[in-house]
Amino acid sequence: MLQTLHIKKSFELESGDTLPEVTIGYHTYGTLNASKSNVVWVCHALTANSDATDWWKGVVGENSAIDPNKYFIVCANILGSCYGSTGPQSINPVTGQSYFADFPLITIRDMVKAHILLKEHLGISSVHLLMGGSMGGYQVLEWSVMEPGVIKNIFLITTSPAESAWGIAIHTAQRLAIEADESWKEKRIGAGEKGLKAARAIGMLTYRNYDMMVHQQADHDHEKLDNFKASSYINYQGDKLVKRFSAQSYWALTKSMDSHNISRGRGGNLAAVLRRVPQRALVMAIASDILCPPKEQQFIAEHLPNATYIEIDSSYGHDGFLVEFQIISEALTRWLGHVAE
Numbered sequence: 001m002l003q004t005l006h007i008k009k010s011f012e013l014e015s016g017d018t019l020p021e022v023t024i025g026y027h028t029y030g031t032l033n034a035s036k037s038n039v040v041w042v043c044h045a046l047t048a049n050s051d052a053t054d055w056w057k058g059v060v061g062e063n064s065a066i067d068p069n070k071y072f073i074v075c076a077n078i079l080g081s082c083y084g085s086t087g088p089q090s091i092n093p094v095t096g097q098s099y100f101a102d103f104p105l106i107t108i109r110d111m112v113k114a115h116i117l118l119k120e121h122l123g124i125s126s127v128h129l130l131m132g133g134s135m136g137g138y139q140v141l142e143w144s145v146m147e148p149g150v151i152k153n154i155f156l157i158t159t160s161p162a163e164s165a166w167g168i169a170i171h172t173a174q175r176l177a178i179e180a181d182e183s184w185k186e187k188r189i190g191a192g193e194k195g196l197k198a199a200r201a202i203g204m205l206t207y208r209n210y211d212m213m214v215h216q217q218a219d220h221d222h223e224k225l226d227n228f229k230a231s232s233y234i235n236y237q238g239d240k241l242v243k244r245f246s247a248q249s250y251w252a253l254t255k256s257m258d259s260h261n262i263s264r265g266r267g268g269n270l271a272a273v274l275r276r277v278p279q280r281a282l283v284m285a286i287a288s289d290i291l292c293p294p295k296e297q298q299f300i301a302e303h304l305p306n307a308t309y310i311e312i313d314s315s316y317g318h319d320g321f322l323v324e325f326q327i328i329s330e331a332l333t334r335w336l337g338h339v340a341e
């Protein structure tokens with residue numbers, strides 16, 4: 001069940017802006033043990049929510065690697081999203097109106113800072129395992145640097161220590177699609193739907209890949225001039241997201257990803273910052289991921305002092321981290337078996 005923490009004091013953002021107050025939506029599963037040593041914190045990616053047993057079924061949940069019968073599991077919605085934490089659709093207490101497109105820049109560090117407040121509210125002083133894929137992994141890396149004494153072990157998949165120029169270019173194209181729909185600036189729920197659909201269509205090309213499209217979405221009717229299957233698929237995926245997400249949140253969260261860089265303000269050397277991350281780490285890559293390709297996880301694993309690297313394959317490319325739950329759950333279970341509590 002979605003729970004909420006309201007923090008009725010101003011929250012300073014890395015940009016220098018402030019949010020007059022913040023709300024954090026979260027889910028917990030299982031029970032905190034007497035020694036408070038069984039916490040697993042799951043960080044979600046771009047359009048997921050705090051119900052990790054829903055979007056990461058098979059990895060988080062009963063009889064999976066992260067089983068609530070063993071662990072106290074927490075997953076919190078990120079600032080900027082539209083699933084329970086402060087985001088563009090929230091009311092700005094200063095104006096009495098929703099922020100919509102005026103929502104300030106939120107960095108990955110800001111998201112983690114908010115989740116640290118939730119961690120304190122829940123009485124958690126130690127996190128046995130912090131885990132996340134893609135943008136969830138961005139938070140894991142930031143948090144590991146911010147609180148090295150709190151986070152004991154980390155699991156990263158299809159992620160990166162800094163947004164690549166490739167990622168920034170893709171996000172910029174997605175925001176251009178949203179901005180081309182001038183309604184996205186309108187102060188109403190549902191503004192910018194056409195732009196969001198186009199942005200998701202661009203995103204899908206990077207969450208999947210050539211092989212997936214050719215194997216699953218090719219037309220076998222060679223006489224066709226129009227109405228291709230791949231086109232229908234991409235349209236469908238855009239419509240599907242529009243039904244459950246907000247253009248302003250998509251715009252804001254792609255900005256958050258662009259600013260991701262764990263070396264910002266820490267000397268500017270990614271390898272040197274990774275070398276300071278003391279946690280034991282399982283780093284997983286998906287061979288067919290064209291968004292955060294394996295070379296990014298190899299870089300992480302090469303420079304973390306205590307990392308195990310595994311590369312798997314998935315026809316889903318980048319989104320394989322959400323789909324290949326059986327392989328992921330088994331690898332995680334094996335690795336956790338070697339990690340003392």
Ligand SMILES: CC(=O)SCCNC(=O)CCNC(=O)[C@H](O)C(C)(C)COP(=O)(O)OP(=O)(O)OC[C@H]1O[C@@H](n2cnc3c(N)ncnc32)[C@H](O)[C@@H]1OP(=O)(O)O
Nearest residue numbers: 047048049055217229230232233234236237244319322323
């Ligand atoms: C209620 C919810 O949405 S729960 C999920 C919430 N999402 C999150 O938390 C974010 C993370 N999740 C995701 O990004 C996605 O859900 C993923 C990556 C895990 C899986 O993506 P999916 O869209 O399920 O998989 P896939 O790319 O194979 O597409 C399958 C869908 O496309 C449809 N489809 C496939 N080919 C075509 C086509 N040629 N034309 C039209 N539709 C098509 C299928 O019917 C299916 O539709 P459905 O989702 O309504 O069942």
Ligand SMILES: N[C@@H](CCO)C(=O)O
Nearest residue numbers: 045046047048134207
């Ligand atoms: N498909 C993912 C984005 C890639 O991390 C999501 O919608 O959250």
